[in-house]
Amino acid sequence: MRVPRFSLLTGLPSGRHVPLRLLEALVAAASALAAYRLFGAPVDQACNIAAAAIAVLFAWTPNSTHARRTGLLGSICLPVLAWTLCEALATGIVMWMHREYHPSLAWLGCWAALTGTGVGLCRAAVRAARVRRAGSRPVAVVGRGDHYEASLLRFLDKNDSSYRIDAQFDMDDGTPAAVGGVQHFRDIDAFVAYVRTRRIAELWLALPLTDEETLLRFLDIFRNDLLDIRFLPRIGQHARFRSGAADAEAALAVDFMAAPLTDRALAIKAAFDRAFAACALVFVSPLLLGIAVAVKLSSPGPVIFRQWRHGSKGEPFQIYKFRTMHVHASPDGVVMQATRGDSRITRIGAFLRRTSLDELPQFLNVLRGEMSVVGPRPHAIEHDALYQDIVDGYIHRYCIRPGITGWAQINGLRGGTDSIDAMRQRIELDLYYLSNWSLALDVRIVLATAVRGLIHRNAY
Structure with a gap:
């Protein structure tokens, strides 16, 4: 039996609640200022009250923002009530410390009303977002025996899950057919084809x-x-405690293959990518114009070269580069990598490839959400088909968006991959990056690229 424990720290916000609390604190401060503008109050005391209320509320408000589990009362009404009560408490504290201060009831009422409205809107937006996400992640389940059936039934009894069971595969012929109306399979080939065709996000093995x-x-x-x-x-x-394992819908789970970055980390990375790419494009726009003119004058053909690559989750996209070769036709399904002294490369193209300036248009791919500033470099689709069956872990590079530069590139693994060992080394560094990602690491790679990564003997 699980024994509840009491702690004075229970109400403190966890990391995932801090952004919401900061937003609510900003709403409370802005509401205090707006009420002061409307009804007047000694501004220093108004600030004292607002600061006191924010401090109290940042330390304690109802943490429950789960869309369906807490309901409307727990996710919206209780936080609004908590802010109102703490504003009243903060006002009483300031009045007790400054006996001569008597704020107007109109100001207090306006402040409470504006804060309550703002906090309610924030919580309602969070609730709506979580309701939309509920049941949005499709799952396929494989299992056998009583544990398998119990896992399905426990999951189907929950009405607030962010997962949705789309398919189940039965290892025991004697097990009853479908549970809860979910698509049921006994043929493994049909099950695998269904998972791939429907792009199932997760596979759970209840074994x-x-x-x-x-x-x-x-x-x-x-x-x-x-x-x-x-x-x-x-x-x-066998186990008394649950520590050290992932909790998949209140069931002990061990991740064999899982996304290396959390949703929050991906959001932080995406924000950095867009901001950096926008600034970079503004800063280098004169250089982009000059290169475009030089490429156009160097030989007949388009300025921008486009090629299909795989992006995040294997989604194809067209990568942008300045054209560095004479226009030529390649056999279907064959990508010939550039070699040292390649006759197809133009004179200006050789300079652009050696300095990596041909990659600058990929900041447009970053703004479009197809690439990151830092990440595993994308290879030609034909190379993906070749190497994914040869190099272990190759496909997992596409768990995130590919990058303009990466950990492998600043460690000297640039240019063509003329051997399986060269590709293995590059994949090892890419997987190291995925396992150790941080925003600081991205900044470090960008700085290293700017200092020593632009020109390299392997770039040709």
Whole structure:
């Protein structure tokens, strides 16, 4: 039985609640100023009251913002009531400390009304966003025995999940057919085809600890697919505590293949990418114009070269580069990498490739949300098809958006990949980057690219 514990720190906001609290604090401060403008109040005391209320509320307000679990009362009404009560408490404290101060009731009422309205709108927006996300992540479940059925039933009993079971595969012929109306499979080939066709996001393996054969079988089948794989073992009778494992909908889960970056990390990375790309394009716009003119005059053909590449989750996109070669036709399905002294490369193109200036148009790909400033470099689609079956972990580079520069590039692995070992080294560095990502690492890679990464002997 789970024993609840009391703590004075229970109400403190966790990391994922801090942005919401900061927004609400800003609303409270702006409301205090607006009320002062409307009804007047000694501005120093008004600021004292606002500061006191914000301090109290940042330390304690109802943390529940889960859209469906808490309901309208818990997610919106209680926070609004908490702000109102704490503003009243803060006013009383300031009046007790400054006996001569008597704020007008009109100012207090306006402040409370504006704060309550603003906080209610913030919480309502969060609630609406979470309702939209609920049930948005499709899942396929594989399992056998009582544990498998219990896992499905426990999940289907929840009405606030952000997951949605789309398919189930039964390892036992004797198990009852579909549970909860979910698509049911007994043929493994049909199940695998369904998962790939429907672009299922996660695969859950509800298996006994002893069923290593089935576990390894599905890990091998989906080794080149960008889906998260979680193992839900039956260990309730063996484990007393849950520490050290992921909690997938209140079930113990072990991640075998999972997204290396959280949604919050991806949001931070995307914000950095867009801001940096916008500033870079403004800063280098005269250079872009000069290069475009030089490329146009160097040889007949377009200024911008476009080529299909795989992006995040394997989605194809067209990457932009300044054209560095004479216009030529390549055999269908064949991509010939540039070699040292390649006759196809123009004179201006050789300079652009050596200095990496041909990559500058990719800041447009970043603004379009197709690439990142920093990330694994995307290879030609034909190379992806070749290497994903040869190099272990190759496909997992596409868990995030590809980058203009990356950890492999500043460590000297640039240019063509003329051997399997060269590609393996590059993939190892890419996977290291994914496992150790931080915003500071991105900044470090950008600075290293600017200092020593633009010109390299392998760039030709």
